[in-house]
Amino acid sequence: MRGIDGHGNSFRLECANEDGGADGSRAGAARAAGEETRFDSAVERMRSEPQESGASPSSTAHRLADPAIGAHRILGAALRGVMGGSARRFRSLPESSSSRSDEKLCSDDPAVGSSQTTSRPPHTQSVSDRRGGPEGARVHERPAEAALGSGSQRPYRSYRGAPSGDAGFLHSGDEPWRANRAAESSQRTAPPVHDQPVSGPGDVPERFRRSDELNAALREIARARNIIIFSRKVVHYGNHLRGQELSEFLQNAAAHFDARFVAQMEANIRSSWGYATTCNAVSREAGGEAGIRACRALATQVSQLDKALLKQVDRRAFSLFASSFGRHPRAAECRDGTVKIAEFCCDERGILHAADSQDLALLVNGFSKWPEAATCRDATIAIAGEVRHLRLSDFWPQELANLVNGFSKWPEAAMCREATVAIADEIPHRRLSEFTPQHLANFVNGFSKWPEAAACRDATVAIASAIPHRQLSDFTPQELANLVNGFSKWPEAAMCREATVAIADEIPRRRLSEFSQQALANLVNGFSKWPV
Numbered sequence: 001m002r003g004i005d006g007h008g009n010s011f012r013l014e015c016a017n018e019d020g021g022a023d024g025s026r027a028g029a030a031r032a033a034g035e036e037t038r039f040d041s042a043v044e045r046m047r048s049e050p051q052e053s054g055a056s057p058s059s060t061a062h063r064l065a066d067p068a069i070g071a072h073r074i075l076g077a078a079l080r081g082v083m084g085g086s087a088r089r090f091r092s093l094p095e096s097s098s099s100r101s102d103e104k105l106c107s108d109d110p111a112v113g114s115s116q117t118t119s120r121p122p123h124t125q126s127v128s129d130r131r132g133g134p135e136g137a138r139v140h141e142r143p144a145e146a147a148l149g150s151g152s153q154r155p156y157r158s159y160r161g162a163p164s165g166d167a168g169f170l171h172s173g174d175e176p177w178r179a180n181r182a183a184e185s186s187q188r189t190a191p192p193v194h195d196q197p198v199s200g201p202g203d204v205p206e207r208f209r210r211s212d213e214l215n216a217a218l219r220e221i222a223r224a225r226n227i228i229i230f231s232r233k234v235v236h237y238g239n240h241l242r243g244q245e246l247s248e249f250l251q252n253a254a255a256h257f258d259a260r261f262v263a264q265m266e267a268n269i270r271s272s273w274g275y276a277t278t279c280n281a282v283s284r285e286a287g288g289e290a291g292i293r294a295c296r297a298l299a300t301q302v303s304q305l306d307k308a309l310l311k312q313v314d315r316r317a318f319s320l321f322a323s324s325f326g327r328h329p330r331a332a333e334c335r336d337g338t339v340k341i342a343e344f345c346c347d348e349r350g351i352l353h354a355a356d357s358q359d360l361a362l363l364v365n366g367f368s369k370w371p372e373a374a375t376c377r378d379a380t381i382a383i384a385g386e387v388r389h390l391r392l393s394d395f396w397p398q399e400l401a402n403l404v405n406g407f408s409k410w411p412e413a414a415m416c417r418e419a420t421v422a423i424a425d426e427i428p429h430r431r432l433s434e435f436t437p438q439h440l441a442n443f444v445n446g447f448s449k450w451p452e453a454a455a456c457r458d459a460t461v462a463i464a465s466a467i468p469h470r471q472l473s474d475f476t477p478q479e480l481a482n483l484v485n486g487f488s489k490w491p492e493a494a495m496c497r498e499a500t501v502a503i504a505d506e507i508p509r510r511r512l513s514e515f516s517q518q519a520l521a522n523l524v525n526g527f528s529k530w531p532v
Contacts (some may be wrong), residue, residue: 213237214245221253227261231274238281247286254282254290258297265301269312276317276324283324292328299325299337310344315351318344319359322366329369338366342379352386360386361399364406371409380406384419392426400426401439404446411449420446424455432466440467441479444486451489460486464499472506480506481519484526491529500526 217237224230234253241249257278261268265275275298281287283295302321305313318341325334345351345363352360360383367376384407392400400423407416424447432440440463447456464487472480480503487496504527512520 227271227274231278234278234281250287251290254294258294262297272317273314276320279324280320296333299333303336303340319362323362326366326369339375342375345379357395357399361402365402368406368409381415384415387419397435401442405442408446408449421455424459427459437475441482445482448486448489461495464495467499468502477515481522485522488526488529
């Protein structure tokens, strides 16, 4: 085979095939004797002869266009002869000296035509394309790497991990190209979107987790087979959902409750606890109109129960019924249902005797919404008699506040007064930080109904001493009005005066439109007790 060097001179190049000889026969010792001479002469020729990339191409079709590529192939042929590997005859391809981007290389992809190989981007060419070998022939890279050295002449390593034999000559020192190539390689190796792992639950934004929980909650209450399962789901999700999702859930639950279970209460009377817990959940403000309708419908059912059926009702359910109905004092159905419970409590004193502190507080809270109803008054007086004999240190702050607020609706009842005085004696033994603004307002408003009672005065003064140190912005307009109205019953108490002055300083920071007419009247009436 004839080769062309850097100056256009021809020389003879013998390529050994797999069997060692150029003609297919074994060369034996003759080839071994000449291997070292040919290799040394090839390396020496590359070092001594200049390699001008701008040399004009030869008119002969079999000549190499670029001296640098020609020298590269000379070295490759010599290396293959030394290594004794697979060798084939080289086929020279014409190349334009003006631009190497237009070079034609044989593709190893049979699906790609010759018209596509010229415009095929470098990052989509096969390994054999970039090496320039015909028919996908490979050159042994390791000896070449040792001969060519390192640094800028080190062969470029493709994105598949195999070094490209021509990269060191074609793109040596071309750092921008290397940077672009690295970017292309990182893009190719990145997994497609549909193969990337899905984020775990911890990576999902909270609003999507809430939506999933809401959907699950709605499905579960729709599938509930009986009131027991239904009520458990309502209570569970009612304690976990928040905001708009809680409101949507409770309104849906109220609609299911009204349509599927309320009318069946008499038949399911032994499952009354499920009815009570569900009504307690949906009758809250978040339940909306649907919750009010369900509560009224259930109150109607309760008001129609006879004494025999009432005895089958879970004793704990009565307090939840009364508390739930009491949230809607303007509804006649809720009033009738509460009155029915009050009558039963008066007739069956054993229910009150067996009730715990929470049940008693909820019953009083419900009965107090209808102070004009004689039955509710009688039942509350009966509860006040029970409270007098109980250890008040076992009561929670919320329970004590509910009792005082309820008893105060009947200030003329001696039993309610005695029970309230007993609770007032308990207040100094508590840390006032345990009580919320609502609790404090209920205490002061309730104790003020008996201003002559020393215990009520002392408890109110103790609360007044804590008010200037509380965050008054946490109090609602109604709570501020109740405090001022209560403190005004003891105008001679310095602490009550100081607490009222602190509240007066808070009023200008509020919008007066937030206050009801009754609240404004109580504020003005209370402030008037300290004109100077």
